[in-house]
Amino acid sequence: MINEAALLESRSLRDGVVDRTHVIDKVKTLSLLPDGMHVTTAMVATYFEVTETVIRAMVFDHREELESNGYRVLTGSELSYFKQLSGIQSRTASLALFPRRAVLNVAMLLRDSEVARQVRTYLLDVEYMARTQPVDNSVHRGPDSLDDRIDRRITHILGKTIVPMFNALIEASGEHRKELISLRDDVEKVERKLCNHHQRLRHLEHAQGPRPYTGIMASIDA
Structure with missing residues (x-):
């Protein structure tokens, strides 16, 4: 630490x-x-x-x-x-x-x-919170995994493309500077919310643990 x-x-x-x-x-x-x-x-x-x-x-x-x-x-x-x-x-x-x-x-x-x-x-x-956050090494399938990938992709685009673009526009802008700064701040807020949302999902998945098997194998065991 x-x-x-x-x-x-x-x-x-x-x-x-x-x-x-x-x-x-x-x-x-x-x-x-x-x-x-x-x-x-x-x-x-x-x-x-x-x-x-x-x-x-x-x-x-x-x-x-x-x-x-x-x-x-x-x-x-x-x-x-x-x-x-x-x-x-x-x-x-x-x-x-x-x-x-x-x-x-x-x-x-x-x-x-x-x-x-x-x-x-x-x-x-x-x-410390970032370093101690549980890492989920399991393989996810279905809609939850897709949502997770979408969240991370959108966050990456916002942080690496959209925000730098706003910074460049602000540097070169004149009368619309305040509006651009406000838009950039809104984008950064969305980026932070997506990061928080992603972290909450990871915590929930970790707390729930593996799901019990259902279907044919469960019927055989019964």
């Missing part, structure tokens, strides 16, 4: 759970920039209730890891375009941006933030 100390020390463990960004909002609401996807250094500091200096020092120590999870610094024409696209009124010459993955990455690195500790605790609880 992953513990907090191991998570703080091991990048490989952090890489294994960095997709679970929904745990961020379980602790407190993360305010986003108008693009609905990023936060600034100041916003990250506010979320974790630390100073910007603390966040900058953490970025300095772990920049390569954070960049692998979407952290970047905008300058020049790229910054000007982003300001125009997002409606940001600022004369800064550079702007550091954190997507939600990078924010969760920060939560797994900050040692002296109570909010970060709470995020890690929630993250570890979610990971």
Whole structure:
């Protein structure tokens, strides 16, 4: 089982759970920039209730890891375009941006933030439940097995195709940005509900156990 100390020390463990960004909002609401996807250094500091200096020092120590999870610094024409696209009124010459993955990455690195500790605790609880969920190795036939495959296929399509498509559209959109963000959020909610539905089905199947034999063999035994 992953513990907090191991998570703080091991990048490989952090890489294994960095997709679970929904745990961020379980602790407190993360305010986003108008693009609905990023936060600034100041916003990250506010979320974790630390100073910007603390966040900058953490970025300095772990920049390569954070960049692998979407952290970047905008300058020049790229910054000007982003300001125009997002409606940001600022004369800064550079702007550091954190997507939600990078924010969760920060939560797994900050040692002296109570909010970060709470995020890690929630993250570890979610990971423990995922790892200890019973695995059903039996072969299923009939409608239940088909439904199970459909649920997993739809979840895969939503997570790997539809949501990234919305992200790309949001990046390039103008006046319809809010509508696209709302649609993306609805799709992510459906994806989470399908995952929960799949887990409940697995638990029910495991609790019911194997069904008794019926038909010809049962008649012979009788």
